[in-house]
Amino acid sequence: MKTIVKKFGGSSVANVDCIQKVAEKVALAHKAGERIVVVLSAMGGETDRLLDLARSVEDHPRGRELDVLLSTGEQVTISLMCMALEALGVSAISYTGAQIKILTDSAYNKARIIDIDKKRLNESLEAGKVAVVAGFQGVDSENQITTLGRGGSDTTAVALAAVLEADECQIFTDVNGVYTTDPRIVPEARRLPEVTYEEMLEMASLGAKVLQIRAVEFASKYDVRLRVLSSFEEGTGTLITTEENIMEQAVISGVTLNRDEAQVMVVGVPDRPGVAGAILGPVADANIEVDMIVQNSAADGATDFTFTVNREDFDITLKILREVAEGLSARDVRGDRNIVKISIVGVGMRSHAGIASRMFRALSAENINILMISTSEIKISIVVDQKYSELGLRTLHSEFELAQPNLTEV
Ligand code: ADP
Ligand code: ASP
Ligand code: MG
Numbered sequence: 536m537k538t539i540v541k542k543f544g545g546s547s548v549a550n551v552d553c554i555q556k557v558a559e560k561v562a563l564a565h566k567a568g569e570r571i572v573v574v575l576s577a578m579g580g581e582t583d584r585l586l587d588l589a590r591s592v593e594d595h596p597r598g599r600e601l602d603v604l605l606s607t608g609e610q611v612t613i614s615l616m617c618m619a620l621e622a623l624g625v626s627a628i629s630y631t632g633a634q635i636k637i638l639t640d641s642a643y644n645k646a647r648i649i650d651i652d653k654k655r656l657n658e659s660l661e662a663g664k665v666a667v668v669a670g671f672q673g674v675d676s677e678n679q680i681t682t683l684g685r686g687g688s689d690t691t692a693v694a695l696a697a698v699l700e701a702d703e704c705q706i707f708t709d710v711n712g713v714y715t716t717d718p719r720i721v722p723e724a725r726r727l728p729e730v731t732y733e734e735m736l737e738m739a740s741l742g743a744k745v746l747q748i749r750a751v752e753f754a755s756k757y758d759v760r761l762r763v764l765s766s767f768e769e770g771t772g773t774l775i776t777t778e779e780n781i782m783e784q785a786v787i788s789g790v791t792l793n794r795d796e797a798q799v800m801v802v803g804v805p806d807r808p809g810v811a812g813a814i815l816g817p818v819a820d821a822n823i824e825v826d827m828i829v830q831n832s833a834a835d836g837a838t839d840f841t842f843t844v845n846r847e848d849f850d851i852t853l854k855i856l857r858e859v860a861e862g863l864s865a866r867d868v869r870g871d872r873n874i875v876k877i878s879i880v881g882v883g884m885r886s887h888a889g890i891a892s893r894m895f896r897a898l899s900a901e902n903i904n905i906l907m908i909s910t911s912e913i914k915i916s917i918v919v920d921q922k923y924s925e926l927g928l929r930t931l932h933s934e935f936e937l938a939q940p941n942l943t944e945v
Contacts, residue, residue, distance in 0.1 A: 538660070539572040542670065542692035545579035548612045548707040556767060557707075558619035561665060565625050566940025570660045572691040572699065573667045575616060580686070581673075587621035598643045602672075602682045606632070609688070610670035616667050616938035627665040630655070636771060637691065639681045646673055646681035647749070648694045655705035656699065689750035697757035703770075704754065704761050706746065712773035713738070714746055714935035716790040724836070727788060728771070731778045734788045734880050737914045741878040742793030751775065757929040769824050778882060783870040784891065786883035787935040796826060797822035797849040798906065798918060799842060801856055803866025806838040813863060814840055817855050822895055823848045827909045827918060829874070837866070841907065844920065846872060873907060877927045877936065878916040891915050895936035903927055 541561065548554050557573075565571055576582075579779060585604050589596035613629035620627035635655050639646035659666045670688025673681050683690050689706055696704035713735065714724040730738075732755035737746040745763060751822065754761040754775060764772035778784070804810050811830065818825060828842040844852045847874055856868045884890050894915055907918035917928055932938060 536568055536570050537703075538572070538699055539564070539898060540572045540574060540692050540696040540699070540701045540704045540707050542574040542688055542704070542945065543576065544582070544688065544706070544708045544764055545576040546920065547690070548575055548616070549579035551615065553766075553812055554612065554615050555619050557706065558616060560766070561616075562620060562623045562625045562638065564723055565665055569930060571665045572656060572695055573665060574670045574688055574695060575612040575617060575667065576670050576688040581608040581611070594883070597641075598600075599679060602643050602646075602680050603739060604681050605682050605870060606669070608673040609671055610870075612842075613667045613669045620665055620667070625665055627667055629667045629669070631669045632672035632691075633674045633678065635668065635934045636804065637694070639673035639675055640684070641675040641677070641681065643676050643679075643681055643686040643720050643927040647904060648673060648683065648690065648753075651684075651694060651698045653698045656695070656761040656930065666858070680687075683749070684747070686744060686747035687749070689747040690753060693750040693753040693757075693761060696759045696761075696910050697753060702760065704759050705748075706763045706802070708763065710745065710763075711765065711768055711770050711785065713743070713775070714927055715788065716932050717743065719916065719926060720792065721790075721932050725832050725937060725939045726930065728777055729774045729781050730788055731781060731882055732775055734882055735775045735777070735926070737878070737880045738789050739913075741876065741914065741916060743789065743791045746775075760846050784883050785881060785937075786887045787861055787879050789880050790931045790935070791878045791880065792924055794921070794924065795846055796843040796876055796918075797846045797852075797870060797873065798874045799849070799852050799856060799868070799870045801840045801860055801863070801865050801868055803837045804840060804860075804863050807834050808833050810838065810863065811840065814856070814859055815842075817859055818844070818852060821851065821855055823852055823855075825914065826909050829907050838913035843874070843876070843907070873921040874918050875914050875921050875924045875927075876918050877924075877931065879931055880914045880916050882913050883913075884913050893934065894931060897930050901926055901930050903930070 617627040638650040670691040712726040718724040730777035761775040832838040
């Protein structure tokens with residue numbers, strides 16, 4: 536008997552109708568003999584609604600109480616799903632993160648899963664029940680409720696598949712797989728039948744929110760067979776797997792857009808040892824993650840230090856930098872929220888030269904000015920003005936011939 540973890544995202548359980556449709560799908564698989572663990576998100580938009588509620592009473596809600604609030608969304612869908620399954624004659628039982636001891640660290644709002652007690656789940660599965668688990672939530676060693684960061688239900692599903700040694704973890708969503716780029720922005724985007732863990736990890740961390748980064752990390756680490764599928768139509772979706780399992784590998788597999796970052800700059804700092812540490816130290820101490828970093832020196836012995844942070848950390852980063860700048864006698868501190876990061880990803884880059892120059896040439900042909908560049912073995916990222924988001928994405932998507940053949944030929 537196969538054990539399958541099936542995760543349904545917010546849009547798949549957006550209302551009672553959707554929940555009933557998902558229940559029918561699960562009931563069919565159950566009748567076909569699968570041992571099934573269902574992982575659910577909150578109803579689409581619910582987590583945002585709860586966040587807005589929190590913001591209406593507090594400027595920057597965070598910490599313990601926010602997690603107590605946000606975790607309620609998933610508790611609604613799991614109970615409704617069990618009722619819908621029972622109505623179809625399928626025996627089902629719901630579990631919150633606390634009830635099956637999804638143990639996490641204590642980092643409220645972005646906790647990491649450490650362990651899951653699979654005993655109760657296995658008992659339910661042995662009894663022929665469908666186990667319906669609340670995604671996105673866990674408890675720390677003090678039994679405090681934690682949440683796993685936005686999109687965290689994906690990670691709950693993969694972690695459960697890992698501990699249960701499931702045959703497959705299926706992520707059901709509103710698209711029928713992972714595409715060469717976000718199909719909502721570039722309709723010509725093509726579904727990838729397969730993609731490597733490595734590429735998926737880059738794509739997820741560079742802006743493709745179809746899977747949470749942690750979920751891909753878990754899947755790769757514990758060898759979980761991971762598949763992205765549509766909740767609403769039949770199909771084989773996208774299998775996320777190892778490079779050896781992929782027959783034909785394109786040079787570039789995907790293009791991503793990240794709108795969540797902002798750029799900050801310390802201008803005219805004396806160019807001497809210790810400057811980078813003096814600037815980034817206080818930023819790191821404030822728990823602010825820094826992404827791309829560029830330092831360029833001028834002939835006059837001064838240097839400009841530019842980097843990107845999450846947009847939510849923009850104001851606080853500027854405040855910290857202004858304090859630092861005084862001590863360093865820097866000329867100025869500047870910032871720009873209206874930037875985006877566009878990246879191309881592909882394991883084929885390892886064995887192909889000239890990808891970067893092709894990327895830059897294509898962008899310059901569209902008069903898109905590049906503000907920052909960073910590269911790694913399998914990706915190249917650029918920062919551009921936000922107004923070039925869609926043009927940049929489309930330009931690179933077509934430059935690397937990622938579109939569906941039948942759409943480009945006409
Ligand atoms: P769910 O609520 O099911 O978790 P998400 O909204 O988190 O769904 O993820 C699905 C969405 O991810 C799609 O609707 C799509 O717009 C977006 N997306 C971004 N990049 C990609 C990509 N490369 N392939 C597929 N979907 C993508
Ligand atoms: N409900 C949570 C969110 O909206 C978790 C998830 O859907 O994966 O981020
Ligand atoms: Mg999601």
